[in-house]
Amino acid sequence: MAKIHNLGFPRIGKHRELKRALEAYWNTDIEQQEFTKQITQVREQHYSAFDLLDYAQVGDFSLYDHVLDASFLFGNVPDRAKVDNTVENDVDAYFRIARGRAKQNDCCATHAGEMTKWFDTNYHYIVPEFSSSTTFMLNCESLISEIRTVRSRGFEVKPVVIGPLTYLYLGKAIDNSNKLELLEPLLKEYKLLLQTLAKQGVEWVQIDEPALVTELSDEWQFAYKYAFEYLNDSGVKLLLTTYFGDLAKNLKLACALPVAGVHIDAIRAPHEVEILAAKLNANQVLSVGIVDGRNIWRTDLNRALALLKPIAEIKGNNLWLAPACSLLHCPVDVTIEQNILAEIRPWLAFAEQKLEELEILKKALTNTPSNSVFEALQNNQNIIAARKASTLATNFSVQQALSQIQQSWLTRSDPYKVRINAQQALLNLPRFPTTTIGSFPQTAEIRKTRREFINGDITDVTYENALKAQIANCIQQQESLGLDVLVHGESERNDMVEYFAAFLNGALTTQFGWVQSYGSRCVKPPVIYGDISRASSMTIQWTQYAQSLTQKPVKGMLTGPVTILNWSFVRDDQARSLTTKQIALAVRDEVIELESIGTKIIQIDEAALREGLPLKKSEWQTYLNWAVDSFKLCSSSVASTTQIHTHMCYSQFNDILPDIQRMDADVITIETSRSNMKLLDAFTQFNYNNDIGPGVYDIHSQNIPTTEAIKALILTASEKVPAQQLWINPDCGLKTREWKEVIPALRNLVEAAKQLRVDH
């Protein structure tokens, strides 16, 4: 009989209990003892999801990040996190790397580990730091103790660890040394870990190697062979676990490794399941990731069974079923949602429901499934059929709008040089124009008012007036700071994607559908279930009000179609490119309306454009083509005098600059202050034409940049980009900062621009 297991479960808790416990502890609202108690309760939720499984995964729960856990497990901890007199316990040392620490009682500050996105997801991990002098030392007590706890509940455990090559792949060599030179010492600790687990009587270990779905050089391919030969015969069975894509050129390699089983993502690589089943030997387990871990749709169980049945014939007991990847990327439980349209709700499955689906599949694969299994399958079939037949997903006017798109809509009517002159004639901005990225502090007061509004405690009018007061204050502050291009401050937005989704036909937002983004931070991705169109104006009211308060230009602020797509759960019944095109048309409607009310500058943020790049480089261009086209579709139908801005967060640009240029935004603002303008080099080399606002204020830090520091950054920038192309702005939005930080920082920013104007 097939077995079922899970690769990882959301750890944030059904009601974000982990977030609450973490933040209370960090704010010193609770002591360590209480913190430990609360964490134990969150873990209990984790354990309750083991009931259906044949193997309980242990080691996927994390207080902050599972990659950081691996760094601690293998003793790769930067010196600055080592326990010292001022940090009295391991938990604090761990949080010190996760979050950094401000200067305290004469003790120096610690900078946090760098954060970056986990493959092509919106989850951020803490980047392991390597150098040629890195050493490793296994420290597995807490893993072993968790194994004991889970076993004592009567579960068969399957510890989960990140594989040695993926761990190296994810890290950064701070001295530019070759990370693979660390493989040998790292493997020694892995072997020790596996032997220790074997001594504990562990049978299976899930060893996560998602790097196998990327394109690997010969050197890395060879390293895989070497590593798994080395770990062979450690006394446990290894389940080589791959996800987020197909193995493609690494398939042969994966099959040749001496492991007891292989897991494959059958959602993204259905075409490889049969090949693997044929290639693996009879004793090897094939774990088929048959339930989507990256999306929230109910699985079509009959379709899944059609794929699984022939595999079950070949593999028999050696067929395992699992979600395609960890369920970390899904919300916990759909049954607690109260506001989802009754017709749509059955279409959705969150993490808990996905495990139930696995159980049905397992039972359906037995020789004599019970009646209740047939019923469950029938029920599932009804739901799938209802979704297919539903008129909610189809909107003929959207289909019609799509068919009416003209090629000319994708290009501005004049080239940048002509446009920028026309815009300047109208805007009359000084050299080095100053602006911000859009949001101003989301104060506790704003969040409280929004909560009251959502709970129905205050009326629409009260809420609207409260937001207007925020906008008026924001405009007044910017006026007195002397900024040149103003914003309304985005106080009405809980989130830059969720806010827009609420105005789109074909999309819904959830109440509790939280997904961990990093540490205690979560996002609530909207669900795009049907054809998208703009239901009503999205930003007009706020922009218009803000503009009525000032003579200076106020930017209209929108989130771009690619970012809305990448930060949503999207429909799985049509290409992502087509969904993006629909979103682009909706954004385009808003752009046109903003222009019609007299908005002279419109910013369309594409923070997640880069993040959507496929994991295999050979697939990049196809994505970039439709992504850039979608941006152009929403932004090009304005007069030459209307200035289009775009903004992108921590991005490397060197390898995608032709595409950035093709977007043809009049102004692009980017995050550069931490890199000391290094990111601008790519723009210089490419001879990038349009205006650029390289960030001169690191908004992720509480530090207030001095006028001198900002001037120095601008001067560095003007060595790389002609001064007349430069804008002066912070790195990103200011929503996470406080007014008392923002005011002096922006005052210095404006002052720096003023001083430099004298000489330029």
Ligand code: GLN
């Ligand atoms: N306009 C958004 C803001 O200022 C942009 C945020 C982002 O790019 N992440 O908050």
Ligand code: ZN
């Ligand atoms: Zn940003």
